[in-house]
Amino acid sequence: MTMSVATERVFNFSAGPAILPEAVLREAQEAIWNIDGSGIGIMEHSHRGKVFDKVIDEAVADCRELAGISDDYAVLFLQGGASHQFFMIPANYLPEGATADYLNTGKWSQGAIKEAKRYGKVHLSASSEDANFNFIPSGAEVKPSVSPAYTHFTSNNTIFGTQFRTEPAKGGDSFLICDASSDIFSRSIDVSKYGLIYAGAQKNLGPSGTTLVIIRKDLLERTARDLPTMLTYKTHAENDSRYNTPPTFGIYLMGRVFKWIRREGGLAAIAAHNEAKAKIIYDAIDASEFWNGTARADSRSLMNICFRAPSEDLESKFIKEAAAAGMDGLKGHRSAGGMRASVYNAFPKAGCEALAEFMREFERKNG
Amino acid sequence: MTMSVATERVFNFSAGPAILPEAVLREAQEAIWNIDGSGIGIMEHSHRGKVFDKVIDEAVADCRELAGISDDYAVLFLQGGASHQFFMIPANYLPEGATADYLNTGKWSQGAIKEAKRYGKVHLSASSEDANFNFIPSGAEVKPSVSPAYTHFTSNNTIFGTQFRTEPAKGGDSFLICDASSDIFSRSIDVSKYGLIYAGAQKNLGPSGTTLVIIRKDLLERTARDLPTMLTYKTHAENDSRYNTPPTFGIYLMGRVFKWIRREGGLAAIAAHNEAKAKIIYDAIDASEFWNGTARADSRSLMNICFRAPSEDLESKFIKEAAAAGMDGLKGHRSAGGMRASVYNAFPKAGCEALAEFMREFERKNG
Numbered sequence: 001m002t003m004s005v006a007t008e009r010v011f012n013f014s015a016g017p018a019i020l021p022e023a024v025l026r027e028a029q030e031a032i033w034n035i036d037g038s039g040i041g042i043m044e045h046s047h048r049g050k051v052f053d054k055v056i057d058e059a060v061a062d063c064r065e066l067a068g069i070s071d072d073y074a075v076l077f078l079q080g081g082a083s084h085q086f087f088m089i090p091a092n093y094l095p096e097g098a099t100a101d102y103l104n105t106g107k108w109s110q111g112a113i114k115e116a117k118r119y120g121k122v123h124l125s126a127s128s129e130d131a132n133f134n135f136i137p138s139g140a141e142v143k144p145s146v147s148p149a150y151t152h153f154t155s156n157n158t159i160f161g162t163q164f165r166t167e168p169a170k171g172g173d174s175f176l177i178c179d180a181s182s183d184i185f186s187r188s189i190d191v192s193k194y195g196l197i198y199a200g201a202q203k204n205l206g207p208s209g210t211t212l213v214i215i216r217k218d219l220l221e222r223t224a225r226d227l228p229t230m231l232t233y234k235t236h237a238e239n240d241s242r243y244n245t246p247p248t249f250g251i252y253l254m255g256r257v258f259k260w261i262r263r264e265g266g267l268a269a270i271a272a273h274n275e276a277k278a279k280i281i282y283d284a285i286d287a288s289e290f291w292n293g294t295a296r297a298d299s300r301s302l303m304n305i306c307f308r309a310p311s312e313d314l315e316s317k318f319i320k321e322a323a324a325a326g327m328d329g330l331k332g333h334r335s336a337g338g339m340r341a342s343v344y345n346a347f348p349k350a351g352c353e354a355l356a357e358f359m360r361e362f363e364r365k366n367g
Numbered sequence: 368m369t370m371s372v373a374t375e376r377v378f379n380f381s382a383g384p385a386i387l388p389e390a391v392l393r394e395a396q397e398a399i400w401n402i403d404g405s406g407i408g409i410m411e412h413s414h415r416g417k418v419f420d421k422v423i424d425e426a427v428a429d430c431r432e433l434a435g436i437s438d439d440y441a442v443l444f445l446q447g448g449a450s451h452q453f454f455m456i457p458a459n460y461l462p463e464g465a466t467a468d469y470l471n472t473g474k475w476s477q478g479a480i481k482e483a484k485r486y487g488k489v490h491l492s493a494s495s496e497d498a499n500f501n502f503i504p505s506g507a508e509v510k511p512s513v514s515p516a517y518t519h520f521t522s523n524n525t526i527f528g529t530q531f532r533t534e535p536a537k538g539g540d541s542f543l544i545c546d547a548s549s550d551i552f553s554r555s556i557d558v559s560k561y562g563l564i565y566a567g568a569q570k571n572l573g574p575s576g577t578t579l580v581i582i583r584k585d586l587l588e589r590t591a592r593d594l595p596t597m598l599t600y601k602t603h604a605e606n607d608s609r610y611n612t613p614p615t616f617g618i619y620l621m622g623r624v625f626k627w628i629r630r631e632g633g634l635a636a637i638a639a640h641n642e643a644k645a646k647i648i649y650d651a652i653d654a655s656e657f658w659n660g661t662a663r664a665d666s667r668s669l670m671n672i673c674f675r676a677p678s679e680d681l682e683s684k685f686i687k688e689a690a691a692a693g694m695d696g697l698k699g700h701r702s703a704g705g706m707r708a709s710v711y712n713a714f715p716k717a718g719c720e721a722l723a724e725f726m727r728e729f730e731r732k733n734g
Contacts (some may be wrong), residue, residue: 010406014413017615023407040375040695041392041575043620046381061615077577079446080597083611087595117596126400201696202612207410209446209614218440222560228482230447244450245569247576247614299516318398335534 004091011351014329015158015304015331015342016182016203024256024346034360039118042252047245055248057240059255066258066267068209069191074237075242076213077251081200082108082181085211087115089177090230091198094120095148101125101148103168106133106157107335108179112235116152119224122124126337131161135296137168144171149224150195151176157182159333159343161340162299167193175216184212184302185261186345195219201250203256203303210250261345270345277343277352278302284356290363294338309366310339315339327355378718381696382525382671383549384569391623397620409619414612422615423608426622433625433634436558436581441604443580444618448567449475449548452578453484455598456481456544456563461487468492468515470535473500473524474702475546483519489516492596500527502663506533511538516591517562518543523550524568526700528707529666529671534560534671542583550670551579552628553636553712562586568617570670572624572711577617608663628712633651637712642709644719647670651723655732661705675705676733682706685729694722 003214012019031042038051045051060075062196098120102113104127116122123145126137151170156163170176175195176216184199198214203209221233229235235243264270285291285307309315315338319331332338341355369587397546398409405418412418424704427442456664461467465487471478471494483489490512493504523530530550537543542562551566563582567576585600596602602610631637652658661673676682682705686698699705708722
């Protein structure tokens with residue numbers, strides 16, 4: 001049997017759930033009908049059967065290979081997205097009365113901070129809130145507490161288009177926790193600097209509903225309080241993410257994305273590609289008096305490029321005309337306004353070139 | 368472009384993740400590349416965009432239509448499976464010092480009971496544990512407490528192959544909570560008898576990673592303790608399951624399954640089909656001295672049919688030969704042994720006939 005599939009795909013600038021590699025989508029189309037000649041689709045296989053054993057084992061191995069993750073760390077696939085980690089982290093690692101350091105660089109940092117306060121004290125070691133989160137604090141702007149339980153930061157801020165260049169300073173010998181939901185595996189990462197890295201899949205890794213958690217194994221043993229079985233990391237680590245039925249299709253797809261990144265040359269090659277892609281759009285902004293980037297130049301994100309036109313009317317017009325020209329998802333977040341071009345790993349360079357050209361043309365007509 | 372897809376599918380008796388309707392899988396193959404002519408696949412659409420608005424709105428509407436769910440109830444799509452509900456329910460509805468009634472009818476009931484004990488007292492209003500969970504308690508066997516916070520039961524027990532015929536007795540004016548993971552929408556259900564119904568998707572509704580929760584709206588307002596934002600049902604109800612990024616593909620697929628059930632004639636028609644399917648296999652067991660059903664006749668599940676052969680050697684041989692004949696997933700759960708044929712909504716009658724015939728043939732050769 002053959003299947004007809006519409007091939008017309010547009011340039012999808014969505015901030016998340018976001019574009020996936022087309023090669024992976026093609027693989028998934030086959031696998032949901034019949035994976036590995038098993039006569040059963042990937043969603044229909046037992047999570048304890050041999051076919052899924054291979055899927056999850058390879059996903060873990062490819063993840064380790066990609067980011068150079070040592071055996072000192074466990075690689076877990078959980079559910080609930082970053083929002084679920086916002087409370088699971090302090091529930092496990094912030095004892096009552098103790099202090100955790102948080103860098104407040106946007107809406108997702110704020111979400112994490114709100115939940116942490118239920119469990120202990122929060123010290124804001126830095127904040128860019130007064131500048132509408134348009135920069136990443138660094139140097140003397142970061143003031144760690146003396147001995148925090150841990151230090152938490154959001155490596156990339158989707159809404160305001162800012163991104164940490166490197167890890168922030170931390171107090172004492174506290175371990176670092178990173179919400180890397182929106183830039184995970186978009187560049188090289190030295191996992192050994194972290195206690196815990198978490199990322200909802202739906203930007204760079206796969207479909208929403210699966211969360212990648214990379215956790216240092218010694219942390220599995222020290223939790224701050226007695227918690228439900230499902231809320232301790234140890235439960236999931238001891239059972240290789242299969243204490244309960246995991247999101248099998250999400251793990252399958254994430255595994256295929258890991259293999260795709262490896263085929264693309266790994267994290268260093270992806271990083272170079274992402275830099276080149278973002279530069280095309282930032283150059284269009286910087287060469288113009290019409291367009292204005294909202295993030296401070298030294299803090300610009302390579303994943304989410306936020307910019308404004310001279311008026312909101314022109315912004316609405318631009319977004320509408322861009323959509324008609326096959327460029328979807330350019331409307332900025334409601335709390336930031338303007339435009340946002342999200343150009344995650346799977347977003348093609350041709351889409352960045354098309355947008356830059358469209359911006360120049362729009363400026364000529366409306367500037 | 369055309370895509371070649373292997374069409375050879377086997378009879379998949381997996382207990383879960385389990386077989387899905389082939390018509391739905393065909394729809395999903397197209398939708399993950401380009402849904403509704405949008406030029407973007409279902410997994411790549413923003414959860415706040417118009418395409419996904421339609422997906423989730425229709426899923427809720429079709430769910431309400433299927434089960435006759437009134438506006439007194441909210442229909443939610445959560446994450447974490449039934450295991451996540453095991454603690455989320457008592458965290459919300461079992462005040463410290465108060466008692467909840469649980470019917471202990473198998474491994475999943477025990478999981479729910481274990482988590483409830485963290486929050487308050489548990490009264491076992493009935494248990495079939497002494498009989499290795501081979502029956503469903505009823506009549507005088509059910510002894511509710513006077514005024515429990517709620518009464519919890521597991522409507523179908525996948526491991527031991529038993530199923531409630533109707534709702535159990537409950538104490539006082541407590542509300543009923545049901546883990547319906549493995550028989551949801553396999554028959555008609557009077558939702559108005561319940562306070563909360565939950566079901567992991569991976570048996571009758573879709574891929575693992577999405578949990579359907581049907582909750583009476585007055586319960587949204589009364590929670591027993593202050594909880595993290597993500598752990599209160601109200602958070603999810605107020606945001607139409609989009610407080611955070613939901614598992615968009617899982618919701619899409621569940622919605623397509625709801626439409627498929629409607630096309631099949633709705634819950635009454637599905638129930639008649641399921642009765643006829645299970646009867647084919649139970650008749651094969653009852654007509655034989657060789658095969659033995661493990662569940663008491665009055666408690667037999669229409670979803671999971673558990674049976675034994677005269678020896679474990681013969682069981683291994685049967686499972687192996689059945690797999691070679693295109694019948695996969697017949698091995699019983701490790702805690703029950705023997706064979707288990709899971710024949711959820713999407714499992715075809717032809718597969719039941721094939722199994723019954725294969726059982727008769729195996730008996731002739733080995734009996």
